[in-house]
Amino acid sequence: MAPSISPLDIILSSPGETDSFGYAIGRLLHGGELLALIGELGVGKTALVRGIVAGLDIPAASVTSPTFMIVHEYQGRLPVVHIDLYRLQRHEEAEAIGLSDYLTDDAVVAIEWADRFLELLPEDRLEVRLAHRTRTTRGVRVDASGSRSRSLLAQIKNIMPPTSRSVRASIRSGKRTSSR
Numbered sequence: 516m517a518p519s520i521s522p523l524d525i526i527l528s529s530p531g532e533t534d535s536f537g538y539a540i541g542r543l544l545h546g547g548e549l550l551a552l553i554g555e556l557g558v559g560k561t562a563l564v565r566g567i568v569a570g571l572d573i574p575a576a577s578v579t580s581p582t583f584m585i586v587h588e589y590q591g592r593l594p595v596v597h598i599d600l601y602r603l604q605r606h607e608e609a610e611a612i613g614l615s616d617y618l619t620d621d622a623v624v625a626i627e628w629a630d631r632f633l634e635l636l637p638e639d640r641l642e643v644r645l646a647h648r649t650r651t652t653r654g655v656r657v658d659a660s661g662s663r664s665r666s667l668l669a670q671i672k673n674i675m676p677p678t679s680r681s682v683r684a685s686i687r688s689g690k691r692t693s694s695r
């Protein structure tokens with residue numbers, strides 16, 4: 516079992532940084548990962564998925580917010596399943612879309628509003644919590660809860676630029692950054 520790992524806290528200062536962060540994650544994926552995306556309306560969950568799919572060699576433009584479609588599937592370096600649980604209320608509805616059937620060893624599964632049905636999801640998942648800070652700045656906490664996601668989080672930490680360390684410290688101490 517991979518050792519436990521502390522969460523990663525970073526700030527994404529622009530949509531472009533969110534895109535790059537997603538792209539970097541996409542490059543690290545092998546298939547079978549579950550990315551649980553959590554955060555309020557308009558916080559950047561779909562924006563992050565766009566970066567992730569670009570990192571899997573899928574044109575980012577093909578990613579739309581799955582508002583009317585609950586599930587979107589893309590094929591790139593790996594199959595990607597993009598799910599948005601926003602409009603689902605009851606467990607039976609989430610079960611009816613066959614949530615568990617999408618969780619295969621091949622596919623990367625990214626779920627927006629995953630917090631609505633966390634108890635239906637496997638334990639081993641990367642939880643990405645986004646929060647509004649300013650109009651263009653988002654705080655992100657990435658946490659892992661199983662061996663596969665812990666190893667992914669360790670790799671994400673490895674590729675983060677050193678400058679983000681001071682930013683992480685400023686988040687922990689509760690200070691806001693001056694970037695707008």
Ligand SMILES: Nc1ncnc2c1ncn2[C@@H]1O[C@H](COP(=O)(O)OP(=O)(O)OP(=O)(O)O)[C@@H](O)[C@H]1O
Pocket residue numbers: 527528529530531532533554555556557558559560561562563580627650651652653
């Ligand atoms: N740093 C940032 N990262 C990501 N998006 C940002 C950032 N700054 C501003 N934005 C804007 O925030 C919006 C994010 O929209 P997006 O559709 O990705 O959010 P969402 O979390 O998927 O919302 P929903 O809950 O409606 O699905 C976009 O309009 C984007 O341009």
Ligand SMILES: [Mg+2]
Pocket residue numbers: 560561562580581599627
């Ligand atoms: Mg969205």
